Amino acid sequence: MTMTHDPRTSDEVLQLLRADLGDRVSTDPALLERVRSDKSGWRSDDAAICVVLAESVADVQATMRLAHEHGIPVVPRGAGSGLAGGATSSAGSVVLSLERMDRILEVSLDDELAVVEAGVINQALGDALAPHGYVYSPDPASKAISTIGGNIATNAGGLLCAKYGVTREAVLGLTVVLADGSLLTTGRRTVKGVTGYDLTALFTGSEGTLGVVVDATVRIRPVAVGDVVTIGAFFSSVADAAAACAAVTANRLRPAVMELMDAHSVAAVARMLGAAPKAPGAAYVLVQTDGAGARAEADAVVAVLESAGAQSLTATDDPVAGEAELAFRRSFHPALELEGEVLIEDVCVPRSKLAEMFAAIERISEAYGIPIPTVSHAGDGNLHPNFVLPRQEGASPEAPLVVPERVWQAADEMFAASVELGGTLTGEHGVGLLKKRWIENELGREGLELQRRIKAAFDPQGIMNPGKVY
Amino acid sequence: MTMTHDPRTSDEVLQLLRADLGDRVSTDPALLERVRSDKSGWRSDDAAICVVLAESVADVQATMRLAHEHGIPVVPRGAGSGLAGGATSSAGSVVLSLERMDRILEVSLDDELAVVEAGVINQALGDALAPHGYVYSPDPASKAISTIGGNIATNAGGLLCAKYGVTREAVLGLTVVLADGSLLTTGRRTVKGVTGYDLTALFTGSEGTLGVVVDATVRIRPVAVGDVVTIGAFFSSVADAAAACAAVTANRLRPAVMELMDAHSVAAVARMLGAAPKAPGAAYVLVQTDGAGARAEADAVVAVLESAGAQSLTATDDPVAGEAELAFRRSFHPALELEGEVLIEDVCVPRSKLAEMFAAIERISEAYGIPIPTVSHAGDGNLHPNFVLPRQEGASPEAPLVVPERVWQAADEMFAASVELGGTLTGEHGVGLLKKRWIENELGREGLELQRRIKAAFDPQGIMNPGKVY
Incomplete structure (x- = not known):
């Protein structure tokens, strides 16, 4: 796959795009700055030529035809809420925003x-x-x-x-x-x-x-017919909490939601909300059942959690109270952002390895002296370890993420631990830019080569989001 | 994608395979005959060079390495139960059977x-x-x-x-x-x-x-916790039965099983079982609910079916009685095989178009004078129309299927009707050989070309099951 750049300058490409798309082509500096980043906090060194704010399929086609003709890289982008740098501007690229196509x-x-x-x-x-x-x-x-x-x-x-x-x-x-x-x-x-x-x-x-x-x-x-029952329970250690989640699965229960927050995560959210943590130093498990058998399933979940050592367990079928528990969990990312720069990670292991993965993260956190509060979609073995880095003196919360090499080393150990346990680099956030360096570890050389051949079958010029993933 | 055949003869390839794989390479005429066909009844004109009865991954790799080196086509095959001719021997091919890899x-x-x-x-x-x-x-x-x-x-x-x-x-x-x-x-x-x-x-x-x-x-x-409730109901027309199934979905009910058999299908099964059909000339709907809410869901299904005109409805939570109802449905294919040669088809339409598709099939059946008994996985809009052709004088039930051009024309109209309704050529049986002629209708020229490029990325020589699908 080779990139053959047209000799035309960026200015000429810009003029051609403007001739076709008028004011749907933007070079607003604030917008060009915005598309350098996503919600990972990472900021691209490279600015886009422009942002196309497509309003129709025809706009997208016109952009791609021009890019194809002139060998210009195109970065498709939605809301910019990605966590892996997958939709950030690359050198000499046109960022193609789909945000206005919202019907x-x-x-x-x-x-x-x-x-x-x-x-x-x-x-x-x-x-x-x-x-x-x-x-x-x-x-x-x-x-x-x-x-x-x-x-x-x-x-x-x-x-x-x-x-x-x-x-x-x-x-x-x-x-x-x-x-x-x-x-x-x-x-x-x-x-x-x-x-x-x-x-x-x-x-x-x-x-x-x-x-x-x-x-x-x-x-x-x-919408599932029946009640929605929400259960919250604390455990004295994350290992106990992970074992409790495994016990729920082993008892053939399939709740709609099963989330686990380690003690660091619980404490950070409690700090943000100004609340005293209900059970200091404890990990938290949140379960929600729905559908026709929600109550019976909830009763069974409660019994499993209690025999696995749950403390101060609550269960409610009140929708407002249930939503409040979920809101506590959803406050995790905002809470961490108040405490420093955050590198949000996303590994997934077989469900039976959840406790081992938590233990590996704790070991890495101690070895490197980096706090790594971790939450997990425990129902499917997906963990979000969050590396919290001290914010640089005087820097605003909007300042781009700077990840020291030492943190990448810690992340490297964590990905190795995940793959070792039969897991993956990314459960749901994608590879983007930030995980490119580890992709061969998971796919192998042969697998990666095959993926590149598929990429070439669709995009022989290599203009689609180049530099990302592969 | 070009096939460059090695000048070696089939005999030489056979010797090389035998040197590697010993008696896992078979030229038993009965086996070579068997791999010309599958459960579609269609028989390939072309014999395989041999059948490799692989017992390990290494056997499969050895076969593919040799085939790759000498440009020999390979047809992977399981039990030969396919319904689209996808695993039948092609000219000069090695049929690679996975049947012995059954651990x-x-x-x-x-x-x-x-x-x-x-x-x-x-x-x-x-x-x-x-x-x-x-x-x-x-x-x-x-x-x-x-x-x-x-x-x-x-x-x-x-x-x-x-x-x-x-x-x-x-x-x-x-x-x-x-x-x-x-x-x-x-x-x-x-x-x-x-x-x-x-x-x-x-x-x-x-x-x-x-x-x-x-x-x-x-x-x-x-296994879903709770009861299993099985409901059987007859309707005076297939249109009414299809409308009843649509009403079940529209009432937000999601039974585990929802099958529909038209009157021709019901009659054929009744003939085979020697039973008088419970409701002659009527179509049959079979629903099974499971899980914690199975009883309540079954009650709701019964109410919907009754208000949609169900006759002689039965509902049971007895597993044996329930299994008997399912066995009636599963007897469909064996029953048709007693009545003639059968071309088993497999279209899928959006659920709301189920009644329209049944009507189209009835129209085509009448226009061509071919019985087309049809059953449907009504819960997902998948229909199996079965073209029943008179068996040739003196031919055994094992004789290969001969499909007259007129029947292909009828099938052609049926696929066109399905695609017209937003449906597909095949819901679950595959394209194989028997549906190749219609694939471009559904995928379009551009889509088909892209699929061919993907194929070439994996198999540049074109030795993997050539002549099938594409």
Whole structure:
């Protein structure tokens, strides 16, 4: 895959784009600055030529045709809420923003699907479905700010995905603008279908390296009938809490939500909320059951947690009180941001290895002297260890993340521990820029080479989000 | 993609294979005859050079290395239970059978997964899990005879998949021998993971055209806690029955099983069982609910079916009686085989179009004077229309299927109707040989070209199951 840059200058490309797209092409310095970063805090050294604020599929096609003709790199971008640097500007690139393509094109309750443009905010689809009693299952913690196109780019998970599946399971079909500007539709409106290779799954999680997703046909589902019961419990150590979660699974219980926060995480949220932690020094497990058997399932979960050593356990079927427990968990990232610069990580191990992974993180935290508060979607073995770094003197919370090499070494040990336990570098955030250096450890040389060949089949010039993932 | 045949004769290749693999290379005429066909009844004009009965990953690699070196086509094959001619011998090919690789390598209840060789029969895994209270969800009607490797090759569905997902949702990772004999692992043992493109999904449904799946890591799940309630109901027309199924979905009910048999299908099964049909001329709907809310859900289903015009409705929570109802449905294919030669088809439409698709099939049946008894996995809009052709005078039931051009024309109209309704050529059986002629209708020229490029990225010589799908 070779990049052959056109001799034209960036200015000339800019003029050509403007001739086609008018004021949907922006060189506003604030916007160019914004697209250097995402929610990882990392900031690209390289500025984009411009940002195209596409309003239609035709805009996206026009941008890709020009980029293709002139060998210009294109970085597709949603809301910029990514955590791996996957949608940040690279050298000489056009950042292609899908944010303005935010229409819900169709909701079909009969077929239990919705068709949305890529820039629709996840929560906006949820809000549109709620009055009908339907829900879009994938619920990344960022759902209030992240786009469905971005969720597809990273195959986002969320709190509910242990029971209801990740983004891949929710996507039936896509419309994609390819590197040369041509239009491809993948998948279908049917629940099943096996004609040809599953390109829908291939694009899901491809982080903008194969094409630009412009709309998606997604499954929706009826809100589960029955109660919602929310259980909170404290454990004297994270190892006990992890063992309790494993016991829930081993007892064949499948709660809709099962989250684990270690003592550092609980303390940070308590500090932010100005609340005394209910059980100082303790780890916290949050479980929610739903559906027809919610009460019986909750009773069974309570029994398992209590016999696993739960302290000050509470259970409620009051929706407001339940939502408050979830809000405590969702406050984790904002709470850490108050304490320093945060490198948010995302490993996933087989469920039975959860306690071992927590132990490895604690060991690395001590060895390197770096606080690593960790939360986990315990229902599926996904952990978010957060490296908290002291903020530089006088720096604002908006200042870009600077990760010292020593922290990368600690992260390196953590990824090695995850892969060693049969786990992965990333459960739901993607590889982007920040995990590129470890990808070969997981995929192997042969696997990586094959992935590059697939990339080349879609994008022979290498203009789609170059430098990311591969 | 070009095929460069080695000048060596088939005999020389055979000798080289025998030198490597000894008596795992068979030229038994009965076996060579068997691998010309599958359960579609279609018979290939072309004989294989030999059948390799692989017993290990090393055997598969040795076969592929030789094939790669000499440009010999390889047809991977499981139990030969396919319905689209996808694993039948092609000219000058080596048929690579995975049937002997039938070991269950691991069952981990803690991680809710099993690792199986490709030749493990679907039901055999089910039997191994049952004592632990676990189940492997994908349940194609062929599960007693089909291999999990074959299920993966076609992304098989089944009766339970509306609630519990198709094969793709159950596969976490694969080991694959590539066209050049090298070994690739895809996916992982974790529930989530987004490092690199989703090659696991790409191989699932690829019908042996990208590589040879040798083992798979699959999800297992606990048997649903609670009752199982089975409901059977007759309707005076298939249109009413389809409307009743749509009403079940519209009422936000998600039964584990929802099957529909038209009157022709019901009559054929009744004839085979020597039973008088309970409601002559009527279509039959079979629903099964499970889990904690099974009884309440069943009550709601009964209410919906009754208000949709159900006749002689029965509901039972007796497992034996329930299984008898399912056995009636599973007897469909054997019953038709007694009545003539059968071309088994497999279209899938958006759920709301189910009644329209049944109407289209009836129209085509009348126009061409061909009986087309049809059953449907109504919970996900998947229909199996079966073209019943008079068996040739004196021909045995084992004689190969001969499909007159007129029948292909009728099938052509049926696929056009499905695609017109937003549906697909194949919901779960695959494209194989028998649906090749229609693939461009669904994928479009551009989509097909892209699929060919992916194929070439894995198999530049074009030796993997050539002539199938593409």
